[in-house]
Amino acid sequence: MRLEIDSDRLQRELEELGRIGRYLDESTGLWGVDRLALTDADGEGRRHVVARMKSLGLTVTIDRIGNVYARREGREKLSPVLLGSHVDSVETAGRFDGCLGVLGGLEVVQTLDDAEIQTRRPIVVAFFTDEEGCRFGTDMLGSAVATGRIPLEAAYALRDREGKLLRDELTRVGFLGGAPERLDPPHAYLECHVEQGPTLRAAGLDVGVVAGVQAISWHELTIVGKSAHAGTTPMELRADAGVAAARINLKLRELVASGRHGAALRATMGVIAPRPGLVNVVPGRATATVDLRNPDGALMRGAEAEIVAFYEEVAREEKVKISWRQTARTDPVAFSPRVRERVAAAASERGLRHASIVSGAGHDAQELARLCPAGMVFVPGEYDGISHNPREFSTPKQCADGVNVLLDVLLAFAEEGGE
Numbered sequence: 208m209r210l211e212i213d214s215d216r217l218q219r220e221l222e223e224l225g226r227i228g229r230y231l232d233e234s235t236g237l238w239g240v241d242r243l244a245l246t247d248a249d250g251e252g253r254r255h256v257v258a259r260m261k262s263l264g265l266t267v268t269i270d271r272i273g274n275v276y277a278r279r280e281g282r283e284k285l286s287p288v289l290l291g292s293h294v295d296s297v298e299t300a301g302r303f304d305g306c307l308g309v310l311g312g313l314e315v316v317q318t319l320d321d322a323e324i325q326t327r328r329p330i331v332v333a334f335f336t337d338e339e340g341c342r343f344g345t346d347m348l349g350s351a352v353a354t355g356r357i358p359l360e361a362a363y364a365l366r367d368r369e370g371k372l373l374r375d376e377l378t379r380v381g382f383l384g385g386a387p388e389r390l391d392p393p394h395a396y397l398e399c400h401v402e403q404g405p406t407l408r409a410a411g412l413d414v415g416v417v418a419g420v421q422a423i424s425w426h427e428l429t430i431v432g433k434s435a436h437a438g439t440t441p442m443e444l445r446a447d448a449g450v451a452a453a454r455i456n457l458k459l460r461e462l463v464a465s466g467r468h469g470a471a472l473r474a475t476m477g478v479i480a481p482r483p484g485l486v487n488v489v490p491g492r493a494t495a496t497v498d499l500r501n502p503d504g505a506l507m508r509g510a511e512a513e514i515v516a517f518y519e520e521v522a523r524e525e526k527v528k529i530s531w532r533q534t535a536r537t538d539p540v541a542f543s544p545r546v547r548e549r550v551a552a553a554a555s556e557r558g559l560r561h562a563s564i565v566s567g568a569g570h571d572a573q574e575l576a577r578l579c580p581a582g583m584v585f586v587p588g589e590y591d592g593i594s595h596n597p598r599e600f601s602t603p604k605q606c607a608d609g610v611n612v613l614l615d616v617l618l619a620f621a622e623e624g625g626e
């Protein structure tokens with residue numbers, strides 16, 4: 208008899224966590240979630256999940272970057288299988304992004320408890336700090352520190368838009384832990400996550416077997432021109448930071464449309480903030496962000512080179528100063544073939560329609576892939592899989608299918624021998 212997770216219990220947990228940091232979203236009329244990293248709401252969400260971990264009898268450890276690990280002992284003292292994701296969110300989130308992986312991991316643990324199964328290997332369920340990256344500027348922060356890509360002191364020194372230090376915020380919400388931040392390599396790492404795009408649902412699939420993650424490149428731009436009167440200043444005397452930002456934004460679209468950097472390039476200017484932002488003042492300053500994504504590393508580098516050259520061209524032509532810094536940069540990551548095979552086998556055995564898919568979004572799994580065999584189980588989403596939006600929604604069956612596959616793959620790895 209195949210083990211099944213308790214779908215109703217998982218839904219109750221997703222709803223309960225989804226109520227923390229919720230807000231009524233004007234544009235959709237729906238309850239959204241705003242648990243930006245290390246805000247009070249994130250702190251409350253973290254405490255809620257830690258309480259659930261402890262109620263399951265797990266041993267909870269908090270490290271120096273605020274990553275939380277909850278351990279269930281195995282029959283033998285072997286390296287654990289790690290299940291995880293994140294519980295921080297963007298400011299306009301739904302209740303599935305990240306949370307499905309963490310609460311799904313805890314549901315797997317509770318299912319094993321109910322069935323009185325103790326696996327050979329220990330199991331650890333984790334959530335990582337600031338996966339989203341949109342408050343302190345770089346994504347997968349906690350898992351990148353845990354796996355050595357970002358030094359702890361560099362993470363501590365990050366500041367948000369109000370100048371608040373990450374380390375101070377970690378202390379303020381009570382999650383500056385004492386455990387070493389560098390993670391001992393787990394036996395394997397598995398993450399269940401919503402696809403956050405339209406592919407699986409449109410193809411009528413139940414599960415995505417994630418092949419890997421595409422490259423990500425984030426720039427933060429500061430554009431300095433000259434504030435001036437909108438009525439009296441002739442156009443030829445202007446140094447308009449707003450126009451410079453707009454030209455770069457349109458260039459991003461041309462970069463994609465040109466096909467010069469492959470058909471899969473995606474480019475976004477998510478932040479465009481002209482200053483002083485008044486109707487009758489030519490913007491003397493502007494901050495903006497550039498988010499590039501490409502599954503091909505070489506094509507990504509070509510796109511980056513082209514947009515950086517364009518910053519210089521715009522600066523000259525618009526008579527502004529443009530400074531920029533790289534705030535996030537990851538190459539394409541391929542997930543472990545062994546994990547992928549096991550995800551596909553588990554889906555097949557459950558009669559679930561599945562296919563291989565490359566992740567458009569960044570995930571903690573891509574950082575853990577540096578330490579051990581890592582992989583992901585994707586769950587389809589309704590409404591074209593929209594995400595980073597309160598309309599984000601996966602049905603109880605979609606969630607249960609994904610977490611049942613997570614359970615099966617966990618059991619396969621947790622019974623393996625070795626060190």
Ligand code: HGY
Nearest residue numbers: 338339346567568569
């Ligand atoms: O930006 C991303 O891809 C992820 O949601 N942090």
Ligand code: MN
Nearest residue numbers: 293304305338
């Ligand atoms: Mn996520």
Ligand code: MN
Nearest residue numbers: 297304339595
């Ligand atoms: Mn996200």
